[in-house]
Every structure is written in structure tokens, then in C-alpha cells.
Amino acid sequence: MALFTVNRYMGNEDSQDGSTVDASVVEQRLSALHKQAETRKRKRSSSELSVHVENHVTSLDRQLETRKPKKTTKKGIIKKRLKDNKLDKEAGKSDDKSLVAMDSVEFQTNTEQVGNASEQKHDIEHQAVENADRVDSTLSSEIGDGHVASSRQTEFVVLGKDSRKRRVKKVAPILPDWLLHPREISSDLVNNLFAIDSIGLSDQLVKTLKQQKIVSFFPVQSSVIPFILSSLCGPLLSTHGGYQPRDVCVSAPTGSGKTLAYVLPIIQCMQQVVVRRLRALVILPTRDLASQVSHVFHTFSKGTNVKVGLVTGQQRFTKEQQMLVVQCQVDGGEKESLVDILVTTPGRLVDHVTSTPGFSLKHVRFIVIDEADRLLDESFQDWLQNVFTACGMMLDAPSSHLSFDSRLHVSSAAITDTFHMIHKPLQKLLFSATLSQDPEKLASLHLFRPILFASRHAMDTSGASSASKGIYRTSQQYSTPDTxxxxxxxxxxxxxxxxxxxxxxxxxxxxxxxxxxxxxxxxxxxxxxxxxxxxxxxxxxxxxxxxxxxxxxxxxxxxxxxxxxxxxxxxxxxxxxxxxxxxxxxxxxxxxxxxxxxxxxxxxxxxxxxxxxxxxxxxxxxxxxxxxxxxxxxxxxxxxxxxxxxxxxxxxxxxxxxxxxxxxx
The missing domain is CATH 3.40.50.300 (P-loop containing nucleotide triphosphate hydrolases)
Structure with missing residues (x-):
């Protein structure tokens, strides 16, 4: 029989006399392999083809190293090729129609030796690699056209791509602890009343209260007044141990008595002072409200040595200057204050701080900010920064006025200039019916260990879960009187x-x-x-x-x-x-x-x-x-x-x- 079907080349075959097969026969067989690979390229994945080429090269290497020269006959070659064809059909990797038939292939003996076994191995490996490269390039071009199976695509890992879709959670703003846990104040102004002589006020103030037909205190007054008085120690308005007093914030309904809550303790504190200095500053947003608060201070300061001043721009600026400071005939002719308590609006206060000679805020012990939410929303000539600077607050280092030991690295001149802050620390008192719970707004006040007094309805009760976690809610609830x-x-x-x-x-x-x-x-x-x-x-x-x-x-x-x-x-x-x-x-x-x-x-x-x-x-x-x-x-x-x-x-x-x-x- 002269016609045979070539399915696969398994290695270097010898002739009967021991000589190797002609190189042209090897090239024909390689070309047949190339045609077979092209017909199967649409069915094989890249991984299967790579494994096949690698196994083929390994098989050639094993055959060249271990195979002994033996006689080869036509019958043996036919039997071997039929066996290989049967294996390919069982693996499903070939098709009878895709096989290349060779019409007339005669196996003749060749006495000429093509080369030694190592040279044949090198040539066959080189051609096999080139064949695999050509098939891979063809498959790569088909990947771009979308003709390759999904099994081919899934083997490639795209770096930097996360197949899992992760949902990014937003960070919820958390309230500070003093806003989350305020001291609760009852909103009942009818049944929850306290006697005026039960919270530690002086006899003079109790007498004045009775003259004004005030016989009991509301809940906000009975809570805030004792707390402010408890921070005082001695006639110099110093605190216990020289510690900085805690700042106070009050959020209570309108008409609940917030004005008396800071008027009475401030007047009682001023009664203990002998030398007159400006020690209490009360800031309000409007002239009418400032006039009303000034009237309350004048009413309860009767019978005492406390002097109250009102500066709102209703009078000429020079007249207000003469009311605030006076030329001292002793002590080298320095200016001295004529008032202990000053009620003012922020814009007029900044004018006197910058333009009135001798007007000083270095001795201020209390700063009261009434209607604090409105004053924080409006700038008024950047009044907050100017007032704090005039009071001697070191805003860049908020803890600098808390203790003497923390300032050992400061020069002696700086220590002398700020020595009054150690003994007479500044205390801020904030009052409003709609006090903001936004920590960003309150941060501009530089509050020191603040404590919040809030009515039951003023506290945010819009959700138990959010309230327990301290999550800041923009929909803050405000309280109105129960009556x-x-x-x-x-x-x-x-x-x-x-x-x-x-x-x-x-x-x-x-x-x-x-x-x-x-x-x-x-x-x-x-x-x-x-x-x-x-x-x-x-x-x-x-x-x-x-x-x-x-x-x-x-x-x-x-x-x-x-x-x-x-x-x-x-x-x-x-x-x-x-x-x-x-x-x-x-x-x-x-x-x-x-x-x-x-x-x-x-x-x-x-x-x-x-x-x-x-x-x-x-x-x-x-x-x-x-x-x-x-x-x-x-x-x-x-x-x-x-x-x-x-x-x-x-x-x-x-x-x-x-x-x-x-x-x-």
C-alpha cells in the first residue's frame, strides 16, 4: 500500500539500515501538523494548545534521549499511525474531515544521515515553537474580534480591577459627649417651682426678688444659678484650686427665665469685689433686647455697689466713652473703668475696643452671649475674634491658660502679661431658645469643658437608635411653652x-x-x-x-x-x-x-x-x-x-x- 494517513509525528524515525529519515519528510510532516493546528484552532482553548505543544516537545525530548535505533518497516509505521489516529478520535481532538490525506507517500530508505540526534531535536523544537507562536497570534487576533470561547478569556487576570462591588458607607457625624448627654431641665413652669431662698443667693438679692413679687424660681434658674455660684472661690472671683471653670450652655423655651439665670449670679459675684473693673460682658444682637436686659440688671443691682453700663449706639460715641472710662488722678493718670457690668451689642463693642483709650477687657470674668445662635450666624465686624483677643485669650493654644506649668517655655514678659488669666479665668455663658447643636458652629467659641442645660423637649428625640449613637441630626427639634x-x-x-x-x-x-x-x-x-x-x-x-x-x-x-x-x-x-x-x-x-x-x-x-x-x-x-x-x-x-x-x-x-x-x- 502506498497511501497512508498522517496524523501525528511522534519523533525521529529510522530506516531499516539505521539511517534517519530525510529532512524533506520531516518538513512535510511538520506542515501537516501546522494544517491540523489551524483547523482545530477554533475548538481548542489557549491553555489546551499550550499544554499540547509542551507535551509534544517533552515527548520528542524523551524519544531522542531514550530511543535506540531500530529497523523500521512499512507495516510498523502503518500500525503506529493507526494507533495514534485511534487515540485522537477517543480524545475528541480531531475530526476525520479535518485530517489531511496524503495521496502518495512512499517510504524509502535513505542512506544519507541528516544529522545527529541533538541537532534534530533542536530543529524540531524550534519549528514547534514557531508553530505555537503562529497559532497564538491567530487566536489573539480572534480574541479582539470576540470569536474565542469564554474559557480563553477567563484565564487572564486584569490587575487593579475588583470584581466585587463594595458599598462605601458614609461616616456619620458624631456629637460630642456634652451635647449627647445634657443636664435635663423640666419644662413644667407651673408645678415644678423652687423657693428663692434655697439656692444660695445673698439676702440683698432675696429682698429685691420679693419686692419684684418673685417668690419662686423656674427649673432653668434653679439649675443654672447654683452651678455658676459653685465655681467661685474668694473675693477675687477666682476658682477652686485655680482651675479653669467650665463654660455653660443653656437651651430652654422662651419665657422660661433664662435672663434671671445669669443676671442674679453675676450681680452676687460683683458684690464681693472692692476695686471696680469691667468684669462682666453681656452681648445681645439688638438694641431693644440690650435695653431690656440692662433694665433687669439695674433693677436687681439696687442697694449694691455694682455699676451697670449700656452701650448700643443710641448715644454719641464720645458720650459713651465718658460713661465707660475716666482719667485717674492717682496711679500716673491711667484710665480706669466706671462700670462693673457692660450690656452691649457686638458692633458697638468692637468700636470701643478699637477706638476708646483705656477701655480694657483684660479683667473680664464672665462673657454672656444671649441669643447665641443668631450672634454666631452673623459676623458683626468679626466681633468674636476681636473680643477674645481683647480678653487675652490665646486662641492658637487653647490650653495655655489652664495651668502655670504648661507655660514654662514662654518668656517672662509673656507670663507677666497673661498672669491675670491664671487667677481670674474667663467663663463663657451661652443662652438661647434655639441653641444650635452643630459642633462646627460652637467650635468658634473655644468652649472649655462645656456643660449643657437643656429642657426635655429641646433635646433631639427624633430617633432612639441615632440618639444612643450620638449621630448629629440636622432636623433638630425646638421646644415651645407647654401653656x-x-x-x-x-x-x-x-x-x-x-x-x-x-x-x-x-x-x-x-x-x-x-x-x-x-x-x-x-x-x-x-x-x-x-x-x-x-x-x-x-x-x-x-x-x-x-x-x-x-x-x-x-x-x-x-x-x-x-x-x-x-x-x-x-x-x-x-x-x-x-x-x-x-x-x-x-x-x-x-x-x-x-x-x-x-x-x-x-x-x-x-x-x-x-x-x-x-x-x-x-x-x-x-x-x-x-x-x-x-x-x-x-x-x-x-x-x-x-x-x-x-x-x-x-x-x-x-x-x-x-x-x-x-x-x-
């Missing part, structure tokens, strides 16, 4: 004046504070109610002078004014007696604004009512704001038939209002 009754009325935009007139005429509300959103709205509503007639009305806004505003407040307290239309200038801290009702003519956009507005009534345990007139387009936002703060307001429904009797008179008033506004222009 306050809250209502809201939904109406169309053009019906708001009619609703207000209905409350004043048909329901007969009196002693009403009506808040608007701007100074212009305040004046326009004031003219409307005045032209409507039968309503005793007045306005209160920043457009009036200080004397005019004081006259209006005095008339309202005496009962001469039925409704006082005001802007939010009165919403902060003002104690208006006989304010039984608060009406928000323009619905508040923020919860802070609402809390301070309704806080003008239901003060000191008295009852009060709050009404909010909400337009239909504002109802969703207002209800959502109330719900997020745990508030449930009673809804009052006013039908159109109830307003019909006011429509005709109201339309005539509008015509008169337009002409009045034109005359003012």
Missing part, C-alpha cells in the same frame, strides 16, 4: 387681610402681636388696619427710632393698643407683658422663626394662643415643617360666608390705602 395653644388657618392669598380682620372683629382678639415678613409689609398692614377703623393699632419695626419703639411697647403694656403689627425685630427675646395672642400674618419659613415668634406669649407659665395664616400654596411646606419638629397644630376653618360682612368695607379701605401710599411716596 401655649397653637392654631393655623389655610386661605387664599387675597383672603389674608380678611382673615385677620375676622380674628380682630368677630372673634374679638385683643393684646395681639402680629408678625409680618418685612418692614414694608409691616407698614402696609398697619395702614390697612388703621384705615379700616374701630381697631387701635400700632407698628413696631426698625424704621422707627429707639424712642418711638419704646413708646409703642409702653403703650402696648398698658393696654392702650389692641394689635401691634411688628417685624421679626421683636421676635428675639423681647418680654412684652399682656401679649395674649401672637398672629403670624406671613407664615414663617423656618422653625426657628416660628419658635421665637410664638415665644412672645405664654411666658413665665401664663397661657397664650398662637395663630398662623397660611396660604394654600404654602400649606404643604408649613405642615411638613411642623411634623418634622413634632408639632400638631389645631386647624381653624373659616368659611367664605363668615367673611362676606367684611368684604364691602375692606374694598373701600383698599382704595384709601392706595392713595395713602401714594402720598407717602
Amino acid at each position: 401655649l395653644k397653637e392654631h393655623y388657618i389655610i386661605c387664599k392669598s387675597g383672603e389674608k387681610p380678611l382673615v385677620l380682620l375676622y380674628l380682630l372683629t368677630d372673634l374679638g382678639l385683643s393684646h395681639v402681636l402680629c408678625f409680618t415678613g418685612s418692614v414694608e409689609s409691616t407698614h402696609r398692614l398697619f395702614l390697612l388696619l388703621k384705615l379700616f377703623g374701630s381697631i387701635n393699632v400700632a407698628e413696631f419695626s426698625s424704621s422707627l427710632t429707639q424712642r418711638q419703639r419704646q413708646s409703642v411697647v409702653s403703650g402696648f403694656r398698658q393696654g392702650d393698643i389692641q394689635i401691634l403689627v411688628c417685624s421679626d425685630a421683636m421676635a428675639r427675646g423681647m418680654d412684652i407683658e399682656n401679649a395674649d395672642h401672637v398672629v403670624s400674618y406671613d407664615a414663617p419659613r423656618y422653625m426657628k422663626t416660628y419658635v421665637h415668634r410664638v415665644g412672645r406669649t405664654a411666658r413665665a407659665g401664663r397661657e397664650g394662643n398662637a395663630y398662623v395664616i397660611v396660604r394654600e400654596e404654602e400649606a404643604y411646606h408649613f405642615k411638613r415643617m411642623m411634623r418634622s419638629n413634632g408639632k400638631k397644630l389645631m386647624k381653624i376653618k373659616i368659611k367664605l360666608e363668615q367673611l362676606d360682612g367684611l368684604v364691602e368695607r375692606y374694598q373701600k379701605t383698599l382704595e384709601e390705602l392706595e392713595s395713602a401710599m401714594q402720598k407717602e411716596k
Whole structure:
């Protein structure tokens, strides 16, 4: 038989006389192998082909090293090739149609020796490697075209790629421990009262309290006053062991007695001092509030040697300078202070710090920041930094004033300049009905071991899990007096004046504070109610002078004014007696604004009512704001038939209002 099928070349075969096969035969067999590899390249993976080539080279190496020359016959060659073909079919790696048939291959003996066994091995290995490279390059090109099986692709590991999708968790802001665990204050101003002679006040102050018809203290006063007094030791206002006293923060509802909580202990401390120095600084955001607090200080300092000063810009700057400092005739003609306690606004305070000779804050023992949340939100000529610097606080090294040993590396001149800070440390007292719980805002105050006194409702109770972990929540809840009754009325935009007139005429509300959103709205509503007639009305806004505003407040307290239309200038801290009702003519956009507005009534345990007139387009936002703060307001429904009797008179008033506004222009 002259025709045979070539399936695989297994090694170097010898002729009958012991000579090796011709090199041309070897090349034919290698070309046949190359054709077989190309036909099987779409079915074999890269790993299988690499293993096959490696095994083939290893087999050639083993055969060249161990195989002895022996005679080769046609019958033996045919038997060997049939055996190899059978093995390929069993492994599933070949196909009868893909095999290359050789039509006429004659095996002849060749007497010429091609080379020794090592040279044949080298040539065969070189050709096999080239063949494998060609197949790999072909397969690589097919990988780019997407024709290779997935088993080929999964063997390659892409560096830097993470097959697992990890969800990155956001870091929740955590409250400091003093904000997380405040000292709780009861919000009950009716049943939870304390005797005025039970918290350690002097006999003179107790006598003055009785003269003012104050026979008991509210919870915030009974908690804060003893704590402030406990930090004092000796007539020099020093502390026990010379340690820095803890700063105090108070968050309590409006009308709960926060002003007396710092007025009484400061006056008692000033009674022990012989040499007059400015030792207490009280900072408030508005002139009206500063005048009110100054009046409280003057009331309770009667019968003592304590001098109280008020600096708000109501008087000329030179006159204020003469009230604060005086030229001393002894001690080399130096300036000395004329006041022990100074009540001021931040802008005017900075003016005197920078422009008044002899005005010094180096002896200040107390800094009271009332309505602290508003003062922190507004810069006022960078008042906080200027005041702390004038007081001698070393802001770059907050612990520098805590002990003497920590300053041994400082020069002797620096120690002399700051020696007063060791014996008379500065203590900061913060008060607000809506005190912020944002640690970033409070950080600007450089508080030292602060302690927080907060009412039960002022603390954040919006989630037990978050509260236990101390997670800072932006939706902080604010408290209002328990004796306050809250209502809201939904109406169309053009019906708001009619609703207000209905409350004043048909329901007969009196002693009403009506808040608007701007100074212009305040004046326009004031003219409307005045032209409507039968309503005793007045306005209160920043457009009036200080004397005019004081006259209006005095008339309202005496009962001469039925409704006082005001802007939010009165919403902060003002104690208006006989304010039984608060009406928000323009619905508040923020919860802070609402809390301070309704806080003008239901003060000191008295009852009060709050009404909010909400337009239909504002109802969703207002209800959502109330719900997020745990508030449930009673809804009052006013039908159109109830307003019909006011429509005709109201339309005539509008015509008169337009002409009045034109005359003012």
C-alpha cells in the first residue's frame, strides 16, 4: 500500500539500515501538523494548545534521549499511525474531515544521515515553537474580534480591577459627649417651682426678688444659678484650686427665665469685689433686647455697689466713652473703668475696643452671649475674634491658660502679661431658645469643658437608635411653652387681610402681636388696619427710632393698643407683658422663626394662643415643617360666608390705602 494517513509525528524515525529519515519528510510532516493546528484552532482553548505543544516537545525530548535505533518497516509505521489516529478520535481532538490525506507517500530508505540526534531535536523544537507562536497570534487576533470561547478569556487576570462591588458607607457625624448627654431641665413652669431662698443667693438679692413679687424660681434658674455660684472661690472671683471653670450652655423655651439665670449670679459675684473693673460682658444682637436686659440688671443691682453700663449706639460715641472710662488722678493718670457690668451689642463693642483709650477687657470674668445662635450666624465686624483677643485669650493654644506649668517655655514678659488669666479665668455663658447643636458652629467659641442645660423637649428625640449613637441630626427639634395653644388657618392669598380682620372683629382678639415678613409689609398692614377703623393699632419695626419703639411697647403694656403689627425685630427675646395672642400674618419659613415668634406669649407659665395664616400654596411646606419638629397644630376653618360682612368695607379701605401710599411716596 502506498497511501497512508498522517496524523501525528511522534519523533525521529529510522530506516531499516539505521539511517534517519530525510529532512524533506520531516518538513512535510511538520506542515501537516501546522494544517491540523489551524483547523482545530477554533475548538481548542489557549491553555489546551499550550499544554499540547509542551507535551509534544517533552515527548520528542524523551524519544531522542531514550530511543535506540531500530529497523523500521512499512507495516510498523502503518500500525503506529493507526494507533495514534485511534487515540485522537477517543480524545475528541480531531475530526476525520479535518485530517489531511496524503495521496502518495512512499517510504524509502535513505542512506544519507541528516544529522545527529541533538541537532534534530533542536530543529524540531524550534519549528514547534514557531508553530505555537503562529497559532497564538491567530487566536489573539480572534480574541479582539470576540470569536474565542469564554474559557480563553477567563484565564487572564486584569490587575487593579475588583470584581466585587463594595458599598462605601458614609461616616456619620458624631456629637460630642456634652451635647449627647445634657443636664435635663423640666419644662413644667407651673408645678415644678423652687423657693428663692434655697439656692444660695445673698439676702440683698432675696429682698429685691420679693419686692419684684418673685417668690419662686423656674427649673432653668434653679439649675443654672447654683452651678455658676459653685465655681467661685474668694473675693477675687477666682476658682477652686485655680482651675479653669467650665463654660455653660443653656437651651430652654422662651419665657422660661433664662435672663434671671445669669443676671442674679453675676450681680452676687460683683458684690464681693472692692476695686471696680469691667468684669462682666453681656452681648445681645439688638438694641431693644440690650435695653431690656440692662433694665433687669439695674433693677436687681439696687442697694449694691455694682455699676451697670449700656452701650448700643443710641448715644454719641464720645458720650459713651465718658460713661465707660475716666482719667485717674492717682496711679500716673491711667484710665480706669466706671462700670462693673457692660450690656452691649457686638458692633458697638468692637468700636470701643478699637477706638476708646483705656477701655480694657483684660479683667473680664464672665462673657454672656444671649441669643447665641443668631450672634454666631452673623459676623458683626468679626466681633468674636476681636473680643477674645481683647480678653487675652490665646486662641492658637487653647490650653495655655489652664495651668502655670504648661507655660514654662514662654518668656517672662509673656507670663507677666497673661498672669491675670491664671487667677481670674474667663467663663463663657451661652443662652438661647434655639441653641444650635452643630459642633462646627460652637467650635468658634473655644468652649472649655462645656456643660449643657437643656429642657426635655429641646433635646433631639427624633430617633432612639441615632440618639444612643450620638449621630448629629440636622432636623433638630425646638421646644415651645407647654401653656401655649397653637392654631393655623389655610386661605387664599387675597383672603389674608380678611382673615385677620375676622380674628380682630368677630372673634374679638385683643393684646395681639402680629408678625409680618418685612418692614414694608409691616407698614402696609398697619395702614390697612388703621384705615379700616374701630381697631387701635400700632407698628413696631426698625424704621422707627429707639424712642418711638419704646413708646409703642409702653403703650402696648398698658393696654392702650389692641394689635401691634411688628417685624421679626421683636421676635428675639423681647418680654412684652399682656401679649395674649401672637398672629403670624406671613407664615414663617423656618422653625426657628416660628419658635421665637410664638415665644412672645405664654411666658413665665401664663397661657397664650398662637395663630398662623397660611396660604394654600404654602400649606404643604408649613405642615411638613411642623411634623418634622413634632408639632400638631389645631386647624381653624373659616368659611367664605363668615367673611362676606367684611368684604364691602375692606374694598373701600383698599382704595384709601392706595392713595395713602401714594402720598407717602
